[in-house]
Amino acid sequence: MTTVLFGIFAILVILNVPIAASLALASITAIVASKSVPLIVVGQKLFASIDSFPLMAIPFFMIAGNLMEKGGISKRLIAFANSIIGSLSGGLALVTILASMFFAAISGSSPATVAAIGSIMIPAMVRQGYDKSFATATQASAGYIGVIIPPSIPMVTFGVVTGTSIGGLFMAGFIPGALFGLALMLVAYIISWKNGYSGDKKASVSEVAKAFKESILALLMPVIILGGIYGGIFTPTEAANVAVVYGLIVGLFVYKELKWSDIPEILKNSAISSALVMLIISTASVFGLLLTREAIPAQIAEIFLGLTANPMVLLLLINVMLLVVGTFMETNAAIIILAPIFFPVCQQMGIDPIHFGIIMVVNLAIGMITPPLGVNLFVACGLTNLTIEQVVKSNWFYLFASLFTLGLVTYFPALTMWLPKLLM
Amino acid sequence: MEMQEAKFFRCLTRFEMAGVTVTLGLMTVVVFLQVFFRFVIKGSLPWSEELSRYLMIWAVFFGASMGAKSGAHIGVEAFTRLFPRSARKAAILIAGFFSVLFCIIIFFLSAKVVGAIYKTGQVSPAMEMPMYWAYLAVPAGSIMMAVRFLQATVIKWKKEGGNA
Numbered sequence: 001m002t003t004v005l006f007g008i009f010a011i012l013v014i015l016n017v018p019i020a021a022s023l024a025l026a027s028i029t030a031i032v033a034s035k036s037v038p039l040i041v042v043g044q045k046l047f048a049s050i051d052s053f054p055l056m057a058i059p060f061f062m063i064a065g066n067l068m069e070k071g072g073i074s075k076r077l078i079a080f081a082n083s084i085i086g087s088l089s090g091g092l093a094l095v096t097i098l099a100s101m102f103f104a105a106i107s108g109s110s111p112a113t114v115a116a117i118g119s120i121m122i123p124a125m126v127r128q129g130y131d132k133s134f135a136t137a138t139q140a141s142a143g144y145i146g147v148i149i150p151p152s153i154p155m156v157t158f159g160v161v162t163g164t165s166i167g168g169l170f171m172a173g174f175i176p177g178a179l180f181g182l183a184l185m186l187v188a189y190i191i192s193w194k195n196g197y198s199g200d201k202k203a204s205v206s207e208v209a210k211a212f213k214e215s216i217l218a219l220l221m222p223v224i225i226l227g228g229i230y231g232g233i234f235t236p237t238e239a240a241n242v243a244v245v246y247g248l249i250v251g252l253f254v255y256k257e258l259k260w261s262d263i264p265e266i267l268k269n270s271a272i273s274s275a276l277v278m279l280i281i282s283t284a285s286v287f288g289l290l291l292t293r294e295a296i297p298a299q300i301a302e303i304f305l306g307l308t309a310n311p312m313v314l315l316l317l318i319n320v321m322l323l324v325v326g327t328f329m330e331t332n333a334a335i336i337i338l339a340p341i342f343f344p345v346c347q348q349m350g351i352d353p354i355h356f357g358i359i360m361v362v363n364l365a366i367g368m369i370t371p372p373l374g375v376n377l378f379v380a381c382g383l384t385n386l387t388i389e390q391v392v393k394s395n396w397f398y399l400f401a402s403l404f405t406l407g408l409v410t411y412f413p414a415l416t417m418w419l420p421k422l423l424m
Numbered sequence: 425m426e427m428q429e430a431k432f433f434r435c436l437t438r439f440e441m442a443g444v445t446v447t448l449g450l451m452t453v454v455v456f457l458q459v460f461f462r463f464v465i466k467g468s469l470p471w472s473e474e475l476s477r478y479l480m481i482w483a484v485f486f487g488a489s490m491g492a493k494s495g496a497h498i499g500v501e502a503f504t505r506l507f508p509r510s511a512r513k514a515a516i517l518i519a520g521f522f523s524v525l526f527c528i529i530i531f532f533l534s535a536k537v538v539g540a541i542y543k544t545g546q547v548s549p550a551m552e553m554p555m556y557w558a559y560l561a562v563p564a565g566s567i568m569m570a571v572r573f574l575q576a577t578v579i580k581w582k583k584e585g586g587n588a
Binding site: 015020022059060234241244245264270271275 | 441444445447448449451452455456458459473476477478480481483484485486487488490491494499500501503504515518519522523525526527529530533534535536537540558559561562
């Protein structure tokens with residue numbers, strides 16, 4: 001049955017059938033072939049798996065991100081980032097990365113970050129004489145930080161599937177997110193310095209203060225979200241809801257760039273992007289149910305524990321596997337299917353659930369920029385009409401820096417665990 | 425014929441738009457009320473969580489239908505890109521076929537669930553609303569999605585160069 005399940009899934013994926021449909025069709029075929037569970041369970045599970053209040057954080061964060069983008073926030077974040085580091089070598093590339101980090105603290109998804117910042121910054125870099133493939137690679141790489149810096153949709157998914165605290169995961173993502181940002185900026189700086197990409201003129205203190213004041217309402221949003229969750233004031237879903245209301249007020253009444261007539265379009269776009277993720281979550285749950293029925297997680301756990309008793313080696317094995325999976329699999333689907341497999345193994349080895357959650361999300365995020373299949377590469381290529389090969393050429397250094405940082409995050413648990421432990 | 429087709433899709437679009445705006449809009453209001461009541465009025469709403477969950481599920485299926493139309497459902501394009509042109513065209517039809525098949529199967533399976541719940545007369549715990557109203561989102565959404573996948577496949581096929 002497992003062969004049928006994975007075989008059919010692989011064939012459908014190769015044929016570019018949507019992931020949700022591939023997961024469901026593979027599961028249904030496997031059920032028909034093996035008669036292990038009644039088919040009607042599929043109908044129930046599709047509903048029951050998304051009938052969840054914690055998962056509602058996903059559409060709310062999507063709406064909040066879209067509101068912020070339309071409401072003129074991304075522009076202000078870019079201006080603020082530019083006033084801080086725009087004057088260094090490769091200023092615009094550094095600004096792209098820093099602004100993506102700021103935006104990541106509002107939005108929970110990687111494609112949203114690429115679209116919000118990239119649509120402004122890639123043309124800006126090209127105008128300044130940056131190599132187009134370098135500009136594209138910079139944005140593709142900066143985009144994955146969107147799911148590492150909280151809030152993060154994959155962290156919500158991981159929390160719901162494994163019962164780990166979503167608030168704890170959010171807090172734990174902060175320092176690793178900042179580290180990845182720094183690593184990418186270092187690469188951008190060195191490449192720009194070698195290519196002679198000069199920066200903007202240095203901003204005066206008063207200019208920095210002005211840019212900060214303009215963007216303060218956007219920068220406050222993560223404080224409200226995380227402070228609210230940590231202060232025990234609201235659940236992550238309620239925090240996401242408050243973010244929507246906050247974004248609405250700021251966009252409509254403070255910045256006044258948002259119009260009531262924009263709202264249906266924003267809701268439509270948010271509904272589409274949340275629906276894609278939720279449909280994948282719901283079909284992946286059916287797929288995952290079958291794996292559990294076949295005791296696959298237990299078997300894989302046994303194999304891994306047989307290979308090594310050393311948590312360090314185990315983490316290396318898991319890292320490699322997740323990176324490979326992350327290059328071709330949608331992040332949330334990978335979490336729903338793989339988290340229940342690896343989670344028990346990690347618990348037996350004494351790895352903290354929050355630390356493991358961060359490792360998983362980070363790996364899958366880096367998978368988004370790993371050639372030949374990384375999804376961010378495709379999204380960024382779509383923005384600039386370059387071929388994958390052209391972008392990959394400029395992307396190697398970013399990838400190496402990311403892998404190095406991944407090593408740090410994996411083997412120094414304090415980097416993830418310090419903040420949540422301090423606050424809990 | 426074409427006129428009627430265009431009219432049909434216009435109606436469907438309007439229906440989806442209305443559905444999405446109402447469900448997501450209400451969901452936002454309901455959860456905000458939940459927070460507001462707890463803080464300001466110090467009382468909790470017994471029905472807010474349940475209602476918002478069901479609204480979300482409806483929103484997901486409306487959104488899924490709109491996503492099918494705009495070709496937003498994520499697949500893995502990396503392999504079909506490598507195919508020669510004729511094979512790529514065949515792959516469009518195959519992917520479209522399986523997407524529609526997925527919707528039809530989901531429609532029948534979930535309709536069965538709705539039927540069963542209708543018969544038992546099950547109501548939701550907090551609002552005591554008939555449960556089939558919530559479950560109905562799945563079959564209703566999958567039938568809309570099937571139509572949209574069909575439409576998207578035809579459009580994509582034409583873009584790749586017609587019947588040649």
